[in-house]
Amino acid sequence: MGSFMLWLRWTPGHGGGGQVVVPGPGVRPVRGDGRINKVLTAVRGFLAHAVVNKAAPAWVLEQIYELADDRDLPLAAQSEGGGMRYRLAARHRLQEPEVAIDRASDEEVVAMFRACRSARDRLIMLLMSRVGLRPGQVAGLHRCDLHLLVDSHALGCDVEGPHLHVIRRQNINGAWSKSRKPWVMPVDFLVVQAADQYALERHEILGEAGSDFLLVNLFRLPYGNLVTAEAIGELCEALSRRAGLGRRVGPRMCRHAMASNVVDAGGTLDEVQVLLGQKSPESPRPYLHPARARLRAAIERVPSPRELNEVGPR
Numbered sequence: 001m002g003s004f005m006l007w008l009r010w011t012p013g014h015g016g017g018g019q020v021v022v023p024g025p026g027v028r029p030v031r032g033d034g035r036i037n038k039v040l041t042a043v044r045g046f047l048a049h050a051v052v053n054k055a056a057p058a059w060v061l062e063q064i065y066e067l068a069d070d071r072d073l074p075l076a077a078q079s080e081g082g083g084m085r086y087r088l089a090a091r092h093r094l095q096e097p098e099v100a101i102d103r104a105s106d107e108e109v110v111a112m113f114r115a116c117r118s119a120r121d122r123l124i125m126l127l128m129s130r131v132g133l134r135p136g137q138v139a140g141l142h143r144c145d146l147h148l149l150v151d152s153h154a155l156g157c158d159v160e161g162p163h164l165h166v167i168r169r170q171n172i173n174g175a176w177s178k179s180r181k182p183w184v185m186p187v188d189f190l191v192v193q194a195a196d197q198y199a200l201e202r203h204e205i206l207g208e209a210g211s212d213f214l215l216v217n218l219f220r221l222p223y224g225n226l227v228t229a230e231a232i233g234e235l236c237e238a239l240s241r242r243a244g245l246g247r248r249v250g251p252r253m254c255r256h257a258m259a260s261n262v263v264d265a266g267g268t269l270d271e272v273q274v275l276l277g278q279k280s281p282e283s284p285r286p287y288l289h290p291a292r293a294r295l296r297a298a299i300e301r302v303p304s305p306r307e308l309n310e311v312g313p314r
Contacts, residue, residue, distance in 0.1 A: 001040070001064060001092040008036045033094040040092055066091050103256035103289040104129065104249045111243035112236070119197040120218060124232060125239070126191050128251050132258035132276055133185070135229035135251045137166055139175035141214040148192045162187050166277055173213070173226035179277040259287035264294055 009029045031039075044064050050056035068089040104112075109129045116122045127138045141164065147155055148162045157165075163186045168177040202210070205218045215227035232251060240249045259272050267275075272284040 001043075004043070005036060005040070005092060005094070008039055033096045036094055037096060040090070044090060061088075064091055065089065101252050101256055101286070103260050104253040105257070106261070108240075108243070108245055108249050109254065109257060111245060112239040112249060115239045115242040118219065119194065119201040120215060121235060121239070123191075123194040123198045124215065124227075124235060125254070126194050128232075128236075128254035129257055130191055131164070131185055131187055132255050133166065134178060134255065135232040136175045137177045137179075138232055138251075139173060139215060139227050139229045140169060140171045140177060141166075142212045143214050144212060146195060146214065148187070148195055159184050162189075162192050171213075171226075173228050175226075175229050177277075179279070181277070181279070183274070183277045185275065185277070256287050256289060259284060260289040260291070263288055264291045 008031050010027075012030050047056060047060055047064060051058055051060055065088040109125070113122060113125050113129075116125060124138060127133050127141075128135070133141075145165045145167065147157050147159065147164065149155070150161060152159060152163075163184050165182060165184055166177055166179065167182040168180055170176070202216070202218060206216070206224055210216055210224045211226065213226050217223060217225040217227065236250050236254070237248050240247065255276075259276060262272050262275060263269075269284055269288075270281065272287065273281055276284060276287065278284060
């Protein structure tokens with residue numbers, strides 16, 4: 001497994017030209033730590049499956065796992081009975097550096113929005129920064145998922161106000177929602193207006209043709225092809241460069257901006273959890289980046305010792 005990890009780090013794939021491995025100072029690894037760990041996880045799964053089905057000897061598990069207990073886990077993950085619980089820990093795993101995801105500032109979002117050259121791209125920006133959808137969720141939206149009327153009872157939906165439904169599907173463009181459970185996301189007038197403008201733009205080019213997918217290609221052949229999650233990432237990179245931001249603002253940063261803006265506007269953590277379609281109450285915390293003004297206001301609300309002891313000015 002150790003040699004396999006070395007092979008993964010330095011050996012190019014089929015698209016990398018020659019198969020000569022020349023690691024050394026200044027050479028960029030072919031695969032990063034995260035990618036290598038994912039491959040190792042798959043390999044361990046195959047080997048464990050082989051042991052269970054008697055296709056590999058049992059001692060193989062001893063080579064890829066070590067026996068550990070749950071005392072080093074968070075309290076919430078430890079056994080409820082108070083006794084020790086054993087678990088298998090992977091022997092071969094690289095330490096992935098933690099990458100903190102920053103939020104996109106409101107100024108950056110506005111600059112990217114102004115750099116858009118089509119109604120479709122403006123709608124994509126709002127779906128990420130104003131609604132908080134992931135790229136896969138944006139690319140996986142169907143036109144029937146958008147209920148933008150004040151009253152949607154005519155559509156068979158009893159949810160009040162403009163909203164959209166986020167549903168996990170097996171989409172032909174490979175886009176899918178990370179959240180297994182579908183949920184309803186309310187939208188404001190900005191998203192409604194952008195969706196209307198995009199509908200007109202799409203109708204001028206495709207007419208009544210096209211699939212039920214919301215986002216399709218309108219500006220290069222073949223028209224009507226589905227937008228992918230990867231294309232949304234490329235759009236963010238192009239908009240960041242076009243807006244002259246000096247850094248790449250990705251889809252995740254837009255999602256973080258949405259969650260932070262909800263809290264800065266007085267929203268609670270449970271509201272952010274539901275709006276982001278998350279299952280655990282702790283999941284929204286990494287998405288929160290309090291505004292500097294809100295942090296300063298929190299400090300200024302703390303009374304001074306003089307106020308607590310009712311001591312007047314000297």
